Amino acid sequence: MKGPRIKLFPVYFIILLILTSSGCGDKKDSATRLKFWAMGTEAEFVTKLVPEFQRRNPGIKVDVQQIPWNAAQEKLVTAFASDNTPDICQLGNTWIAQFASLNAIISLDKYIADSPSINKENYFTGVWDTNIIDSLVYGIPWYIDTRLMFYRTDVFKEAGYDEPPRSWEELYDLCKKIKALHRGEDKYAIYLPTNEWNPFIMFALENNASLLKENNSRGNFDSKEFKEAFRYLTNFHKEKLAPLGISQVTNVYQAFVEEYFSIYISGPWNINEFKKWMTDDLAGKWSTAPMPSKNGDHYPGVSLAGGSSLVIFNNCKHIQEAWKFIEFLSETSTQLEFYHLLYNLPAVKKAWEDTSLANNKYMKAFRLQFENVVATPKVPEWEQIAFAKVQQYAELVVRGAMTVDEAAKNLDKDVDKILEKRRWLLSRKK
């Protein structure tokens, strides 16, 4: 009994191999199949748009695959390393630089030039710009987001502000007044957690800081502009206008309900969450407002251009069909339908004229804010700089372990180290 079993083992193994390999072999099907990777709930809802596209284009089938947001980048890089990339993919627009530098995605300028429907003018300038790497366009904005102030209208009124603050000065003054309302209580005015780098960068950009220098190959944080903004922002923590730690706030919505803080700088993904939590008599007591500008002129102040773009991978064999699908997703009506399904803000400006957006009171601030959004530095290393370094030094300053000057100097030193490879690549290009 034993003998034959041992000998048969390799046979089983080979049969198993054949079976599994034939499973992913090409199915004989005349239709062109497009592999589309989308993230999280976007993938779930985009499948509802696909049938219409397939009805209009009988020769094309779109296979949507869902990948979880928090593993998306890892999965995409691994897919790229093993040559298993999809044809089209949704890409957070801060990742475009990374995938463009990997040579994983193609530039779309040629297709845009020939396209009857997609062109630069349809989009918000700042958002469109995030897709441009070295003057080539790599992605088409699909949906967009940005950060602005969510605030308690009732607390603002109580503090004497019928309108949200328009300048840094006013924001500071307002926060002082809110803090004074809660005299002696463990409550704050604004929430600026150090595990969210975005506000720190937004205020620096509003103050005209250029974050990197020498062709984005060195840090430029030790500049007057950056330090001024950094000092302004960390001062909120030092004067106890903003809570220090982040562990007290396990649930930002609950904290907002309890007036633990009255201002939170966040994005459109939180609108529905706030609606869910601010119920009954609190329902009308919150709103959104654009970022204040430094001196009150040029309102609104700078925020970041976020969202997701659609990109085509380098080894896509059906670029024409993939482009058709991108054009379909960029039509005003498709964009609106997607907005109604998921409340992701449409990238196409025309969609914003629709009553569902134009008459939405929370959307007005976003519409205004999108006129002044900018991209973060477009280098693959930016994520590491922002998440690891900016947040680390923000925390050190907030907790009083470092002065702003020391932090800025160290930030430059660390960032220079991170960008060493980039300097080498640039010197090689010459």
Place this chain on the structure above:
Amino acid sequence: MKKSKNSFSYSSKAAYLFLAPAVTSILIFFFIPVMASFVMSFTDFDIYALGSIDMVRFIGFSNYVQLFGDPLFWQSLQNTMYYVVLASPLSIAVALGAAILLNSKLIKYKGFFRLSYFIPYITTLVAVAIVWRFIYHPKFGILNYFLSLIGINPIDWLGDPATAMPAIVLMSVWKTFGYNMIIFLAGLQNIPEDLYEAASLEGANEWQKFKAITIPMLSPTTLFVSIITIVGFFQLFAEPYIMTQGGPLNKTLSIVGYMYQEGFRWWNMGYSASISFVLFFIIMIITVLQFKLQKSHLA
């Protein structure tokens, strides 16, 4: 003679055949990746290198040199040491205590206690860590509630740089002592009863019996348990990853956590590989030391 030699080679062939699947899989999934990452630790393999292999530079010991000048690495090493030094003896002591109690003839419902002490060990770490995050919550946590009953002001366990690591230690001890307890229990049951009887006849008290019989008889078990515990604790990762993300002020950033960040978050694979080899050497040295110590102790 000839026949026996033949049968020997036949059976050894069969043995190799049986070993082959395990050896090949260890070779493919363990030794080759380990060698590859060792080589990688001498390169600056990163996100650019994934795009094109000629963007890899061999940089000799630069990663290691940079590592020894990297304050974050020292911070993570210090945190890990702090954690190991605090958590290992505690975990072993609690496990031994629980094992002795469970081994006592006075205890009823042994099966129930054994199971309840063991349950934390087999519960998913992620779920446990999330529950403990609630326990440690400064405002609503049950731990601060109990402390308030005896008049202690609320402590921001995971938010305060001074208490974050002890809080993680407490949780890990609770989570892991069940396993060590089971091993100690097996060790205790292997100690012949007549040794204790003889000692009793000589008039030894419980403490003397514990010191002169239990401890020495358990020493092989203790060696095993302490190596397993220390090596395991050096690989601290999931607890801070879920509960604190390395914060506050990097006070809970472990070596493995730092390695993960560098490697899989920022794709600095070369640098990350060098961190893992430094960790490997630290664990190896400590294990060898433990063996030496134990031997000299026995001799």
